[in-house]
Amino acid sequence: MTLYDDAVHTLKEYAADGDQAALRDVYLAHLAAHPDGVYKPCGAGHLTGSALVVDPARGRVLLTLHKKLGMWLQMGGHCEPGDTTLAGAALREAVEESGIADGLTLLPGGPVRLDRHPIPAPCNWHLDVQYAALAPAGALEAISDESLDLRWFAYEEVAAVADASVVRLVEAARARL
Template sequence: MSGLHADAVAVLEGWQAPDEGQEKLRHEYLAHLAAHPDGMWKPCQDGHITGSVLVVDPAGERVLLTLHAKLRMWLQMGGHCEPEDASLPGVALREGAEESGIEGLRLLVPEPVRLDRHHTPCAWHLDVQYAALAPEGAVAAISDESLDLRWFSYPEVDEVADASVRALLHRTRVLLGG
């Protein structure tokens, strides 16, 4: 078992799910990791853990979404684990910086905000979702994985994003106190 695999197990074992559906997913993720020593990595065709992050502006009024080049959907930043990753929060922050161009993202809370399992062209993604605050004066830059990158007010997210992103935003807003 890799250090990242052990970290993912520890994160998921220690996470207090906010509702019954999230608790069920937490158990499913843990069962997946127990059955798949390679369950952190993209080649695992039965699915693999991914990390993502919803980037919130410093004022806590907008979120940064990427128009994913392959999926052609407005999503939070995120993606696959890499061998050099040491932790799930680290995966989310690395992906956030790579896809947004923003360095210095800071997790809103150290634990996941929610979990989301979805099918992609490569396999099932067992996504562990975080939220992070962008630093003051942050300037976003489009990566090669994106067709566009844009700040959206909370109401605008309802108009452009799918149910998963809307649920992530809702949980993030609860954690922000609004």
């Protein structure tokens, strides 16, 4: 199975209603129109994979201060040629950006949310498929080259530091825990 095939399958299996169901349909239409829509060179936009690193035992999430955007975000990024699944791409990004090399696992049940946001030309959109990654007990983070900072925030602190998309992701992840 190719990454494209996995993306279509993952999105078709994504249980959603309301705006999330409509967004899922936008993602599927994008992929139907753009077979290269899982990769960054697709000028019409492309899928990305992200994962919110969660420590449910301590009621907190790990966010990265994104180097280019200067915003507190979940870990995530572009799919790469070696990726075979969206979940694998999201987990790879979480490991790379959090520095937690051992023990991160994705929350079962597939993506927790979808988020579509505009990006500067030459591309138009990031079609983010968002997962939650469970941090192992005693996880030690390490700042990557892509981050200015990396910090744990209590669930209730996220709204004060991050934008609404991250707050919605935290809410969705907590609902799934």
